[in-house]
Amino acid sequence: xxxPLIRVHSYESMGTxxxxxxxxxxxxxxxxxxxxxxxxxxxxDPVGESKLTDPDYILQQAVSxxxxxxxxxxxxxxxxxxTVQAEALIxxxxxxxxxxxxxxxxxxGGIWNSHVEELLGLTDLVxxxxxxINSARHEAITARPNTQTLRTADWLETHERxxxxxxxxxxxxxxxxxxxxxxxxxxxxxxxxERVELLPxxxxxxxxxxxxxxxxxxxxxxxxxxxxxxxxxxxxxxYFPQLVVN
Ligand code: SF4
Numbered sequence: 001x002x003x004p005l006i007r008v009h010s011y012e013s014m015g016t017x018x019x020x021x022x023x024x025x026x027x028x029x030x031x032x033x034x035x036x037x038x039x040x041x042x043x044x045d046p047v048g049e050s051k052l053t054d055p056d057y058i059l060q061q062a063v064s065x066x067x068x069x070x071x072x073x074x075x076x077x078x079x080x081x082x083t084v085q086a087e088a089l090i091x092x093x094x095x096x097x098x099x100x101x102x103x104x105x106x107x108x109g110g111i112w113n114s115h116v117e118e119l120l121g122l123t124d125l126v127x128x129x130x131x132x133i134n135s136a137r138h139e140a141i142t143a144r145p146n147t148q149t150l151r152t153a154d155w156l157e158t159h160e161r162x163x164x165x166x167x168x169x170x171x172x173x174x175x176x177x178x179x180x181x182x183x184x185x186x187x188x189x190x191x192x193x194e195r196v197e198l199l200p201x202x203x204x205x206x207x208x209x210x211x212x213x214x215x216x217x218x219x220x221x222x223x224x225x226x227x228x229x230x231x232x233x234x235x236x237x238x239y240f241p242q243l244v245v246n
Contacts, residue, residue, distance in 0.1 A: 004088035005052040009043045009080055011061075014068065017246070019104035019125060019164075021073030024065050026058060031081035033108050034143040035131065036217040037170055039205035043080035055092040063099050074102030074124070083107055086115035093122040106166075109152035110144055120156065125194070126163040128153055132174050133183040141173055150186075157192045165193050169232050170201040171221055180232055184239030196240040198233060200224045 007029040015025040029043055029050035042048055062075045075096060082089065082105050096103055105120065106127040120126060130149055132138035138146035156163045165187060169175050187193060201224055209216040229245065237243045 003055045003091040006055055006058065006085060006088055006092065007047070007050045008053040008058075009040070009048065009050050013065065015076065018076040018078050018106050019074070019127060020102075021070055022068055023073050023076045023104065024062050024069075025076045025078055028077060028079040028082045028085055030084040031079055031108070032084070032144065033081065033110060033131075036141055036173070037168065037201060037203075037205075037221075039202070039208075040080065041205060041208050041212055041214060046084075055088075055095070058092060059095050059099065062096060062101050066099070066101065069102070072102070074104065076104040076106060076127075078106040078127075081108055081111065083111045083116045083119065086111070086113070086119040090115060090118055090122065093119060097122060107152075108142070109149035110142075112148050112152060117155070120152075120161060121159070123161070126156055126161060127166055128156070128163050129166045129168075130183070131168065132179060133186055134176070134179050137174065137176070137179065141170070153187070153190070157190050160192060162192050162194050164195045164197055166197045166199060167236075168199045168201055169224055169229065170218070171224060171228060173218075173221070175224075175228060175232060177231075177235060180235040184236060188239040193240070194242065196236060196243045198229070198236060198243060198245045200229055200246070 009027040009029045012025040015023045018025050027043060029048050030046040031044045093103060102124045104125045104127055105123045108129045131141050135145045206216050233245050
Protein backbone atom coordinates (compact mmCIF):
# COMPACT_ATOMS: atom_id res chain seq x y z
CA UNK A 1 0.00 0.00 0.00
CA UNK A 2 1.28 3.47 -0.88
CA UNK A 3 1.65 6.22 1.68
CA PRO A 4 -0.89 9.05 1.25
CA LEU A 5 -0.07 11.88 -1.14
CA ILE A 6 0.93 15.26 0.27
CA ARG A 7 -0.47 18.55 -1.01
CA VAL A 8 2.64 20.67 -1.70
CA HIS A 9 2.66 24.34 -2.68
CA SER A 10 6.39 24.77 -3.38
CA TYR A 11 9.95 24.04 -2.26
CA GLU A 12 13.07 25.93 -1.28
CA SER A 13 16.20 23.84 -1.68
CA MET A 14 18.66 25.55 0.67
CA GLY A 15 16.70 27.71 3.11
CA THR A 16 18.52 29.43 5.98
CA UNK A 17 15.54 31.03 7.70
CA UNK A 18 13.30 28.19 8.89
CA UNK A 19 15.30 26.28 11.47
CA UNK A 20 18.99 25.59 12.13
CA UNK A 21 21.60 25.24 9.36
CA UNK A 22 20.81 24.72 5.70
CA UNK A 23 17.36 23.26 5.10
CA UNK A 24 15.16 21.78 2.43
CA UNK A 25 11.92 23.67 3.00
CA UNK A 26 8.64 22.14 1.86
CA UNK A 27 5.76 24.61 1.78
CA UNK A 28 2.48 22.77 2.24
CA UNK A 29 -0.94 23.89 1.09
CA UNK A 30 -3.85 24.92 3.32
CA UNK A 31 -4.18 26.99 6.50
CA UNK A 32 -7.14 27.68 8.81
CA UNK A 33 -5.75 31.08 9.88
CA UNK A 34 -6.26 34.27 7.89
CA UNK A 35 -3.32 36.41 9.03
CA UNK A 36 -3.64 39.90 7.64
CA UNK A 37 0.09 39.99 6.88
CA UNK A 38 0.46 36.43 5.58
CA UNK A 39 3.50 36.41 3.28
CA UNK A 40 2.23 33.29 1.49
CA UNK A 41 -1.49 33.96 0.96
CA UNK A 42 -1.49 31.58 -1.99
CA UNK A 43 -0.94 28.70 0.48
CA UNK A 44 -4.12 29.41 2.49
CA ASP A 45 -6.71 27.78 0.22
CA PRO A 46 -6.95 24.02 0.88
CA VAL A 47 -6.17 23.29 -2.80
CA GLY A 48 -4.94 26.44 -4.55
CA GLU A 49 -2.26 25.76 -7.16
CA SER A 50 -0.79 22.92 -5.13
CA LYS A 51 0.35 19.59 -6.44
CA LEU A 52 -0.52 16.25 -4.89
CA THR A 53 2.92 14.80 -4.35
CA ASP A 54 4.24 11.31 -3.71
CA PRO A 55 6.04 11.35 -0.33
CA ASP A 56 8.76 9.19 -1.94
CA TYR A 57 9.76 12.24 -3.98
CA ILE A 58 10.13 14.42 -0.87
CA LEU A 59 12.13 11.69 0.89
CA GLN A 60 14.44 11.18 -2.10
CA GLN A 61 15.04 14.91 -2.47
CA ALA A 62 15.83 15.29 1.23
CA VAL A 63 18.17 12.30 1.24
CA SER A 64 19.98 13.59 -1.87
CA UNK A 65 20.59 16.93 -0.10
CA UNK A 66 21.72 15.37 3.16
CA UNK A 67 25.47 15.88 2.45
CA UNK A 68 24.84 19.64 2.33
CA UNK A 69 22.91 19.80 5.59
CA UNK A 70 25.95 19.27 7.80
CA UNK A 71 25.38 18.58 11.48
CA UNK A 72 22.61 21.13 12.02
CA UNK A 73 20.51 21.27 8.85
CA UNK A 74 17.67 19.11 7.62
CA UNK A 75 14.13 19.36 6.32
CA UNK A 76 11.49 21.90 7.34
CA UNK A 77 7.78 21.69 6.70
CA UNK A 78 6.22 25.12 6.44
CA UNK A 79 3.27 26.54 4.57
CA UNK A 80 0.45 27.11 4.83
CA UNK A 81 -0.06 25.11 7.99
CA UNK A 82 1.65 21.70 7.91
CA THR A 83 -0.54 20.17 10.62
CA VAL A 84 -3.56 20.39 8.30
CA GLN A 85 -2.02 17.29 6.66
CA ALA A 86 -0.73 15.67 9.85
CA GLU A 87 -2.21 12.23 9.17
CA ALA A 88 -0.64 12.03 5.70
CA LEU A 89 2.71 13.33 6.96
CA ILE A 90 3.19 10.78 9.77
CA UNK A 91 4.50 7.92 7.58
CA UNK A 92 6.81 10.34 5.74
CA UNK A 93 8.18 11.70 9.04
CA UNK A 94 8.94 8.14 10.20
CA UNK A 95 10.89 7.47 7.01
CA UNK A 96 12.74 10.79 7.23
CA UNK A 97 13.76 9.92 10.78
CA UNK A 98 14.89 6.44 9.69
CA UNK A 99 17.05 8.23 7.09
CA UNK A 100 18.64 10.29 9.89
CA UNK A 101 17.18 13.63 8.82
CA UNK A 102 16.49 16.45 11.27
CA UNK A 103 12.86 17.59 10.96
CA UNK A 104 11.44 21.03 11.74
CA UNK A 105 7.77 21.99 11.56
CA UNK A 106 6.79 25.63 11.27
CA UNK A 107 3.29 25.84 12.76
CA UNK A 108 0.75 28.29 14.10
CA GLY A 109 -0.17 25.62 16.67
CA GLY A 110 -3.87 26.17 16.06
CA ILE A 111 -4.89 22.61 15.13
CA TRP A 112 -5.01 19.75 17.59
CA ASN A 113 -5.98 16.11 17.19
CA SER A 114 -4.30 12.72 17.72
CA HIS A 115 -2.48 12.97 14.36
CA VAL A 116 -1.01 16.37 15.20
CA GLU A 117 0.10 15.01 18.56
CA GLU A 118 1.84 12.07 16.88
CA LEU A 119 3.40 14.32 14.24
CA LEU A 120 4.84 16.76 16.77
CA GLY A 121 6.17 13.77 18.71
CA LEU A 122 8.18 12.85 15.59
CA THR A 123 9.43 16.41 15.04
CA ASP A 124 12.94 17.34 16.21
CA LEU A 125 12.29 21.07 16.50
CA VAL A 126 8.99 22.95 16.30
CA UNK A 127 8.94 26.56 15.11
CA UNK A 128 5.86 27.85 16.91
CA UNK A 129 4.39 31.09 15.59
CA UNK A 130 2.63 32.99 18.35
CA UNK A 131 0.88 35.88 16.62
CA UNK A 132 -0.37 37.62 19.78
CA ILE A 133 -0.66 36.71 23.47
CA ASN A 134 -3.88 38.72 23.83
CA SER A 135 -6.54 36.43 22.34
CA ALA A 136 -8.82 39.23 21.10
CA ARG A 137 -5.90 40.87 19.30
CA HIS A 138 -4.82 37.47 18.03
CA GLU A 139 -8.28 37.03 16.56
CA ALA A 140 -8.13 40.48 14.98
CA ILE A 141 -4.93 39.42 13.19
CA THR A 142 -5.71 35.79 12.31
CA ALA A 143 -9.52 35.37 12.59
CA ARG A 144 -8.90 32.71 15.29
CA PRO A 145 -8.37 32.92 19.06
CA ASN A 146 -4.95 31.88 20.38
CA THR A 147 -6.32 29.28 22.83
CA GLN A 148 -5.06 26.20 20.97
CA THR A 149 -1.71 27.79 20.11
CA LEU A 150 -1.05 28.32 23.82
CA ARG A 151 -2.21 24.76 24.57
CA THR A 152 0.15 23.45 21.92
CA ALA A 153 3.02 25.37 23.52
CA ASP A 154 2.04 23.84 26.85
CA TRP A 155 2.02 20.35 25.31
CA LEU A 156 5.49 20.90 23.84
CA GLU A 157 6.75 22.05 27.24
CA THR A 158 5.26 19.20 29.25
CA HIS A 159 6.34 16.58 26.68
CA GLU A 160 9.87 17.99 26.54
CA ARG A 161 9.72 18.75 22.83
CA UNK A 162 12.12 21.60 22.01
CA UNK A 163 10.71 24.56 20.18
CA UNK A 164 11.45 28.05 18.97
CA UNK A 165 8.91 30.75 19.63
CA UNK A 166 8.47 33.13 16.69
CA UNK A 167 6.85 36.51 17.02
CA UNK A 168 6.17 38.99 14.23
CA UNK A 169 6.13 42.59 15.40
CA UNK A 170 3.41 44.39 13.45
CA UNK A 171 2.99 48.12 14.18
CA UNK A 172 -0.40 48.72 15.76
CA UNK A 173 -1.34 45.02 15.74
CA UNK A 174 1.19 43.09 17.83
CA UNK A 175 3.63 45.65 19.22
CA UNK A 176 1.75 46.71 22.36
CA UNK A 177 4.17 47.01 25.27
CA UNK A 178 1.73 45.39 27.69
CA UNK A 179 1.37 42.37 25.39
CA UNK A 180 5.13 41.96 25.04
CA UNK A 181 5.37 41.88 28.83
CA UNK A 182 2.46 39.42 29.04
CA UNK A 183 4.16 37.23 26.42
CA UNK A 184 7.35 37.32 28.47
CA UNK A 185 5.57 36.52 31.74
CA UNK A 186 3.66 33.66 30.11
CA UNK A 187 6.66 31.94 28.52
CA UNK A 188 9.70 32.98 30.56
CA UNK A 189 9.89 29.74 32.55
CA UNK A 190 9.40 27.40 29.61
CA UNK A 191 12.49 25.23 29.51
CA UNK A 192 11.83 23.82 26.02
CA UNK A 193 12.06 27.19 24.25
CA GLU A 194 15.55 27.03 22.78
CA ARG A 195 15.20 30.37 21.05
CA VAL A 196 12.80 33.28 20.76
CA GLU A 197 12.80 34.91 17.32
CA LEU A 198 11.59 38.48 17.01
CA LEU A 199 10.69 39.02 13.38
CA PRO A 200 10.12 42.43 11.84
CA UNK A 201 6.93 42.96 9.87
CA UNK A 202 7.59 43.10 6.16
CA UNK A 203 5.44 43.51 3.07
CA UNK A 204 7.20 41.04 0.82
CA UNK A 205 4.01 39.11 0.03
CA UNK A 206 1.91 42.08 -1.06
CA UNK A 207 2.25 41.41 -4.78
CA UNK A 208 0.75 37.95 -4.21
CA UNK A 209 -2.47 39.55 -2.93
CA UNK A 210 -2.76 41.47 -6.17
CA UNK A 211 -2.27 38.27 -8.14
CA UNK A 212 -5.03 36.57 -6.11
CA UNK A 213 -7.35 39.56 -6.53
CA UNK A 214 -7.41 40.03 -2.73
CA UNK A 215 -7.30 43.27 -0.84
CA UNK A 216 -4.20 43.71 1.35
CA UNK A 217 -5.71 44.79 4.67
CA UNK A 218 -2.49 46.31 6.06
CA UNK A 219 -1.67 48.59 3.16
CA UNK A 220 -1.51 51.57 5.51
CA UNK A 221 0.72 49.81 8.05
CA UNK A 222 4.38 50.77 7.59
CA UNK A 223 7.27 48.41 8.27
CA UNK A 224 8.87 48.73 11.74
CA UNK A 225 11.23 51.56 12.45
CA UNK A 226 14.58 50.53 14.01
CA UNK A 227 13.39 52.24 17.23
CA UNK A 228 10.21 50.13 17.40
CA UNK A 229 12.21 46.96 16.93
CA UNK A 230 14.77 47.98 19.51
CA UNK A 231 12.08 48.80 22.06
CA UNK A 232 10.46 45.39 21.62
CA UNK A 233 13.86 43.72 21.76
CA UNK A 234 14.71 45.39 25.07
CA UNK A 235 11.40 44.28 26.62
CA UNK A 236 11.60 40.70 25.37
CA UNK A 237 15.26 40.31 26.32
CA UNK A 238 14.40 40.91 29.96
CA TYR A 239 12.44 37.63 29.83
CA PHE A 240 14.31 35.67 27.15
CA PRO A 241 18.13 35.68 27.13
CA GLN A 242 17.87 33.37 24.11
CA LEU A 243 16.21 36.13 22.03
CA VAL A 244 17.32 36.56 18.43
CA VAL A 245 16.19 39.45 16.21
CA ASN A 246 15.95 38.32 12.61
S1 SF4 B 1 -0.65 30.98 9.91
FE1 SF4 B 1 0.98 31.36 8.42
S2 SF4 B 1 0.24 30.49 6.48
FE2 SF4 B 1 -1.52 30.68 7.85
S3 SF4 B 1 -2.45 32.63 7.30
FE3 SF4 B 1 -1.04 32.98 9.03
S4 SF4 B 1 0.93 33.58 8.12
FE4 SF4 B 1 -0.35 32.65 6.50
